[in-house]
Amino acid sequence: MTQVNVWYGTESGNAEMVGDEIAAALSSTRFTSNLSELPEISVSDVSNAELTIFVTSTYGEGGLPATTEPFYDALSAERPDLSGLKFAAFGLGDRTYENYNNAVATVSTLLVDLGAEQIGPTGTHDAVTGLDPAQVAQEWLTNEILPILDAEGETEQVEKSSHSSDLFPWSNEDFQKNPHPWYDAARELGPVHQTDDRTFVVLGYDEAMKFVKEPSMSIREPDWIQENPWKAFGNTVLSLDPPNHTKARRLFSRWFTPKLIKQWVGATKTSMEGILAGYKPGQVIDGHFDLGVVPTHTTMAQVLGFPDGEVEPLFWALWNAMLIQATDPAPETREQSIESLDYMFNTTAKLLKEKEENPGNGLADELLAASKRGEITEREVLENMVLFYMSGAPNPAYLVGAGLEIFAEHPEVLREYRDNPGAREQIVNEIARLNPVELLLTRFPTQDIEIAGVSIPAGSMVKFPIGAVNRDPKIFDNPHEFDFTRPIDASRNLTFGLGTHSCAGQLIARAEIDIIFTMIAERFTEVTIAQEPIRVITDRLVAYDKMPVTLS
Numbered sequence: 001m002t003q004v005n006v007w008y009g010t011e012s013g014n015a016e017m018v019g020d021e022i023a024a025a026l027s028s029t030r031f032t033s034n035l036s037e038l039p040e041i042s043v044s045d046v047s048n049a050e051l052t053i054f055v056t057s058t059y060g061e062g063g064l065p066a067t068t069e070p071f072y073d074a075l076s077a078e079r080p081d082l083s084g085l086k087f088a089a090f091g092l093g094d095r096t097y098e099n100y101n102n103a104v105a106t107v108s109t110l111l112v113d114l115g116a117e118q119i120g121p122t123g124t125h126d127a128v129t130g131l132d133p134a135q136v137a138q139e140w141l142t143n144e145i146l147p148i149l150d151a152e153g154e155t156e157q158v159e160k161s162s163h164s165s166d167l168f169p170w171s172n173e174d175f176q177k178n179p180h181p182w183y184d185a186a187r188e189l190g191p192v193h194q195t196d197d198r199t200f201v202v203l204g205y206d207e208a209m210k211f212v213k214e215p216s217m218s219i220r221e222p223d224w225i226q227e228n229p230w231k232a233f234g235n236t237v238l239s240l241d242p243p244n245h246t247k248a249r250r251l252f253s254r255w256f257t258p259k260l261i262k263q264w265v266g267a268t269k270t271s272m273e274g275i276l277a278g279y280k281p282g283q284v285i286d287g288h289f290d291l292g293v294v295p296t297h298t299t300m301a302q303v304l305g306f307p308d309g310e311v312e313p314l315f316w317a318l319w320n321a322m323l324i325q326a327t328d329p330a331p332e333t334r335e336q337s338i339e340s341l342d343y344m345f346n347t348t349a350k351l352l353k354e355k356e357e358n359p360g361n362g363l364a365d366e367l368l369a370a371s372k373r374g375e376i377t378e379r380e381v382l383e384n385m386v387l388f389y390m391s392g393a394p395n396p397a398y399l400v401g402a403g404l405e406i407f408a409e410h411p412e413v414l415r416e417y418r419d420n421p422g423a424r425e426q427i428v429n430e431i432a433r434l435n436p437v438e439l440l441l442t443r444f445p446t447q448d449i450e451i452a453g454v455s456i457p458a459g460s461m462v463k464f465p466i467g468a469v470n471r472d473p474k475i476f477d478n479p480h481e482f483d484f485t486r487p488i489d490a491s492r493n494l495t496f497g498l499g500t501h502s503c504a505g506q507l508i509a510r511a512e513i514d515i516i517f518t519m520i521a522e523r524f525t526e527v528t529i530a531q532e533p534i535r536v537i538t539d540r541l542v543a544y545d546k547m548p549v550t551l552s
């Protein structure tokens with residue numbers, strides 16, 4: 001919609017001057033214009049038009065001037081459907097007449113009646129003022145109409161470009177390995193894209209930071225989304241909006257205060273001491289599993305009052321269950337996901353049962369007691385405990401792996417970690433910014449919203465690719481570079497989510513990572529990648545399958 005018609009009707013030529021001026025003013029914008037006098041315009045021209053500026057004076061006693069009248073009569077007689085037309089209107093008149101600027105109102109009313117949509121306020125020139133009508137019209141165009149046309153143009157451009165599936169080929173292996181060239185190209189076109197009838201993608205940092213936490217952005221999937229096994233967590237913070245979310249979060253929030261976290265990470269330290277005691281410098285070790293998954297899983301098991309169990313299958317169970325969350329899951333994924341969820345739920349149910357005979361003082365014991373008192377249901381206890389038992393490791397362990405890669409590449413960062421405790425938070429924050437574990441947040445607006453000029457109807461799916469948001473060049477200089485000296489305020493990112501649904505375990509995760517890195521930095525000066533790490537990736541989630549490193 002870059003062509004704007006400028007159609008005028010006049011008696012003595014002033015409206016023509018105004019039309020000329022508007023057409024000339026448009027030519028210095030990105031729009032092209034097409035100037036005509038109304039008698040040249042047929043009814044079919046009007047019904048095929050998309051965007052037109054109408055200019056008309058008023059004559060007689062509030063009547064139409066000579067060249068507007070036949071146009072108006074033809075439209076009134078044929079009454080075409082003008083629902084594809086957007087128009088702006090400018091009138092010339094004289095306030096000393098009783099029906100001041102009546103003609104422009106008459107024409108606009110008919111257009112709207114036939115389905116057209118008026119944009120912006122009607123512009124007017126009053127001959128009594130002595131002002132130059134061309135000048136008045138030009139100011140009206142610049143101040144009132146062009147801003148609207150520009151916004152619509154952007155929206156349209158986004159819609160056109162983004163309906164091409166090339167923008168975000170979610171299932172493409174290269175995209176999953178490194179989506180940033182795609183994100184960067186799409187961001188050049190705009191911060192928000194529509195990828196199909198109901199799906200929108202927000203890449204812009206400012207837009208994401210605002211809308212991820214908007215109360216009208218629900219986490220609950222609308223009916224059009226196919227039922228999936230993930231509904232097994234329907235009673236947890238993963239699937240609830242406030243106020244139920246608040247209630248669900250309260251079940252455990254007391255257990256993750258900064259003071260208690262200090263106590264819990266004692267388990268991380270003990271686990272790491274055990275691992276490092278048996279480690280000979282230069283030996284190959286799995287930086288993700290041995291130094292990430294084991295200590296963090298062990299910590300969470302202790303918080304819950306559960307045994308460590310079989311760490312490896314427990315870790316991969318959640319990963320496999322989450323495969324169903326991918327944008328286009330492979331056909332066999334559903335079965336795999338159900339199987340993994342069964343394993344997770346059965347294992348946890350057994351542990352909860354064992355607690356009946358052997359109670360302890362973990363979070364699981366507290367929730368069981370609350371369910372005995374009738375404060376929560378057994379199902380709520382089970383879902384929450386599955387979630388905690390399985391999700392203690394994936395996020396911190398991935399960041400441990402990613403951090404080791406950074407230390408291998410930049411040995412000075414490992415030294416800084418050891419020597420400058422004040423920089424540790426920023427180092428971890430920068431590792432997290434560049435290495436989100438969960439890759440997409442999805443939300444579902446409960447009312448029509450607009451983000452960066454793009455209208456998003458209620459019930460749509462809005463995807464926030466965390467990696468893209470975390471590397472918006474508007475916020476981060478050299479966004480793909482590791483730079484822990486970014487001021488902490490200017491390096492906030494979406495890796496742990498934001499607002500109500502931000503990661504409930506983020507404080508404990510950060511504390512665990514800090515213990516692990518500090519212990520490594522105090523004992524070793526060099527991390528070497530022994531073999532190219534293997535990652536497993538969907539468009540939703542990433543983990544290291546193998547991450548052989550040496551420490552020396």
Ligand SMILES: Cc1cc2nc3c(=O)[nH]c(=O)nc-3n(C[C@H](O)[C@H](O)[C@H](O)COP(=O)(O)O)c2cc1C
Binds near residue numbers: 092
């Ligand atoms: C005979 C005559 C009748 C007019 N009637 C009206 C009127 O009813 N309402 C109004 O707002 N202006 C009225 N005007 C003012 C004109 O609309 C105004 O002068 C305008 O600038 C003329 O534009 P045009 O040269 O494009 O026709 C009238 C002007 C004349 C000469």
